[in-house]
Amino acid sequence: MSVSLPVPPSFVACPACGFALPLDALAHGGESPCPQCRARLSATLFPTFWTPAPAAPGLADHAGDGEAVCFFHPQNRAALTCERCGRFICTVCDMPLGARHLCPTCLTSGLGGEKLPELVVRRFLWADTALLTGLLPLVAGLFVWPGFIVTGTAAIFCALFGWKRPGSLPRGRRHWVAVLGLILGVLQLAFWFGMLFLFTNSSFWAKTFR
Amino acid sequence: MNSAAPAYQKLPGRSIAFSGIGRLWLGEDHVLEAESLLVHERYRRFFLKDMAAIVVRRTKARMWWNVAHGVLGFGGAALAGGLWWWGTFVKEQEPRVVLWVFAGMIAPFALFFLILFLINSLLGPTCRCHVQTTAAGAHALAAPTRLRAARRVLARLTPLIEAAQKMNAPTLPTEVGTSAE
Ligand SMILES: [Zn+2]
Ligand SMILES: [Zn+2]
Ligand SMILES: [Zn+2]
Numbered sequence A: 001m002s003v004s005l006p007v008p009p010s011f012v013a014c015p016a017c018g019f020a021l022p023l024d025a026l027a028h029g030g031e032s033p034c035p036q037c038r039a040r041l042s043a044t045l046f047p048t049f050w051t052p053a054p055a056a057p058g059l060a061d062h063a064g065d066g067e068a069v070c071f072f073h074p075q076n077r078a079a080l081t082c083e084r085c086g087r088f089i090c091t092v093c094d095m096p097l098g099a100r101h102l103c104p105t106c107l108t109s110g111l112g113g114e115k116l117p118e119l120v121v122r123r124f125l126w127a128d129t130a131l132l133t134g135l136l137p138l139v140a141g142l143f144v145w146p147g148f149i150v151t152g153t154a155a156i157f158c159a160l161f162g163w164k165r166p167g168s169l170p171r172g173r174r175h176w177v178a179v180l181g182l183i184l185g186v187l188q189l190a191f192w193f194g195m196l197f198l199f200t201n202s203s204f205w206a207k208t209f210r
Numbered sequence B: 001m002n003s004a005a006p007a008y009q010k011l012p013g014r015s016i017a018f019s020g021i022g023r024l025w026l027g028e029d030h031v032l033e034a035e036s037l038l039v040h041e042r043y044r045r046f047f048l049k050d051m052a053a054i055v056v057r058r059t060k061a062r063m064w065w066n067v068a069h070g071v072l073g074f075g076g077a078a079l080a081g082g083l084w085w086w087g088t089f090v091k092e093q094e095p096r097v098v099l100w101v102f103a104g105m106i107a108p109f110a111l112f113f114l115i116l117f118l119i120n121s122l123l124g125p126t127c128r129c130h131v132q133t134t135a136a137g138a139h140a141l142a143a144p145t146r147l148r149a150a151r152r153v154l155a156r157l158t159p160l161i162e163a164a165q166k167m168n169a170p171t172l173p174t175e176v177g178t179s180a181e
Helices: A023-027 A106-110 A127-138 A142-161 A177-209 B060-086 B093-122 B146-167
Strands: A040-045 A094-098 A099-102 A120-126 B009-017 B020-026 B030-037 B042-049 B053-060 B127-133 B137-140
Touching: A023 A040, A094 A106, A099 A106, A120 B093, A127 A142, A127 A177, A142 A177, B009 B093, B009 B146, B020 B146, B042 B127, B053 B146
Parallel strands: none
Antiparallel strands: A040 B053, A094 A099, A120 B042, B009 B020, B020 B030, B030 B042, B053 B127, B127 B137
């Protein structure tokens, strides 16, 4: 999340040595060496670099007759609409969240339960966990089968527990990964119970026929 | 706002490191840097309207990987070939077979590193991309790490960033003027 500063960066620093690069050398677009460390650089400068974004006004205007007013401050003229709930808000109430403008209510309600995708900084991928715990023990070899009861249950748990939970932010929820983990988990449990059945039965036969 | 996850488009290039697999995604108004480590993902956002500059620095990573793969690949191949060639001069059968078995064991490893050498060479020069924003200063992006991918990302982003920065001033809602009626 970013808060716009009124002053833009006035120079481009060499990423290798921090030297302030001469802008005329960068402007032609091709690759040029850093004058200090000779790192081969090419830079693209965008309009914001040259023209600072206008500083947000700190005070709100008083509303005139018939003008739309801020939802929270009836005396202030509306400057924007909240992009989540659509309320008119004044410049005091404007809460820029990245590129969006929200009202204070929407911002605080979004801070709690990770409702606003702009505020998500990390995600735990339940479906991938299910697939990993489902697949890895099987790849490791069938001789680790006594552990299948643990990993199989864990895979099934992760697949079901994470079913409704959000997945990767850019990739979205991938149910097929969870389904695959679920199937592999069930396979592990089936194998475990099958082995148990075989062992108990062979010892039972051994006792009866001896 | 609806609860649906925002749509992201995959941008070219990726990086593989101990910190995970790095990728860039293009959102509606920002670039998302995602680093995924097995079952966990971390995100950073760079809003198009905040980007002041992108600096691409050519790195020597490809050269060093090529040195490592080349020493193992060509060295291994030379060793395997040498053992085989030596074996052809040995009269007795047992030592000859031993030499050839050793050559046969070394050859697949040499081939493996030669393939890596080839892939690394074909992927083109390596680089690091640094984004400079108005607010947070410079940040080294996790991806792309190849110059070719970086150029494609820049070609994709530059028009979008310029368009986003044309509308720098906060705009008044159009309803304000007509709400008197
Ligand atoms: Zn430098
Ligand atoms: Zn709102
Ligand atoms: Zn207000």
